[in-house]
Amino acid sequence: MVKIAPSILSADFANLGRDIQRVSSAEYLHVDVMDGAFVPNITLGVPVVQSIRKCTDMFLDVHLMVDKPVRYIEAFAKAGADLLSVHLEADHPKHIAQALDIMGQCGVKKAVALRPITSPNAILPYIEQLDMVLVMTVEPGFGGQSFMENQLDTIRQVRAIIDRYNPACELEVDGGVSPKTAPLVIEAGANVLVAGSAVYGTPDPAAAIAALRG
Numbered sequence: 001m002v003k004i005a006p007s008i009l010s011a012d013f014a015n016l017g018r019d020i021q022r023v024s025s026a027e028y029l030h031v032d033v034m035d036g037a038f039v040p041n042i043t044l045g046v047p048v049v050q051s052i053r054k055c056t057d058m059f060l061d062v063h064l065m066v067d068k069p070v071r072y073i074e075a076f077a078k079a080g081a082d083l084l085s086v087h088l089e090a091d092h093p094k095h096i097a098q099a100l101d102i103m104g105q106c107g108v109k110k111a112v113a114l115r116p117i118t119s120p121n122a123i124l125p126y127i128e129q130l131d132m133v134l135v136m137t138v139e140p141g142f143g144g145q146s147f148m149e150n151q152l153d154t155i156r157q158v159r160a161i162i163d164r165y166n167p168a169c170e171l172e173v174d175g176g177v178s179p180k181t182a183p184l185v186i187e188a189g190a191n192v193l194v195a196g197s198a199v200y201g202t203p204d205p206a207a208a209i210a211a212l213r214g
């Protein structure tokens with residue numbers, strides 16, 4: 001069963017409560033945090049997650065595109081995140097491990113994210129404790145980019161690692177997911193699909209969510 005995670009990056013931030021209600025048929029709400037350092041763009045931070053938590057019961061899947069994310073795990077957990085994903089490229093492995101430990105202590109689900117350049121094997125030190133692996137199918141930073149087809153092989157390799165070491169772990173794909181590319185990523189082994197422009201770029205987000213399920 002495939003889960004859909006609409007990304008509010010493509011929502012209207014001046015009408016965020018309304019735009020969150022519009023995607024309530026989805027399983028997860030994907031929240032992109034960008035710091036202007038790990039990625040060139042700046043989006044939102046802890047206070048916004050706090051406000052989102054007050055206006056929805058949806059599962060909050062918070063994607064941290066920030067340098068040294070270990071500094072912010074506790075704050076985002078307290079703000080109401082249900083799951084946090086940290087990029088493996090954002091700090092030294094020992095600090096990534098520390099970030100995952102703090103997630104465990106705070107009672108939030110644990111995920112690691114991979115930029116397109118990163119080898120699937122980079123998840124091996126953490127795989128047994130993860131709830132999710134996030135594979136980027138665009139260079140992180142902006143919505144509305146084209147899907148990178150060569151990442152299908154990365155998805156397949158991550159799926160093989162998950163099946164071998166932690167079959168309960170979810171595999172989320174983020175970037176350029178549309179009704180056209182969704183069947184490809186599902187076939188490659190993804191079970192959670194992030195979609196920003198494919199959901200909010202249409203007049204009927206609920207229909208777009210249904211279309212992504214295929």
Ligand code: DX5
Nearest residue numbers: 007140141143144176196197
């Ligand atoms: C990009 C973000 C994505 C973004 C996806 O760095 O991580 O979550 O919102 O947008 P689309 O679905 O438009 O590619």
Ligand code: ZN
Nearest residue numbers: 032063174194
């Ligand atoms: Zn994202």
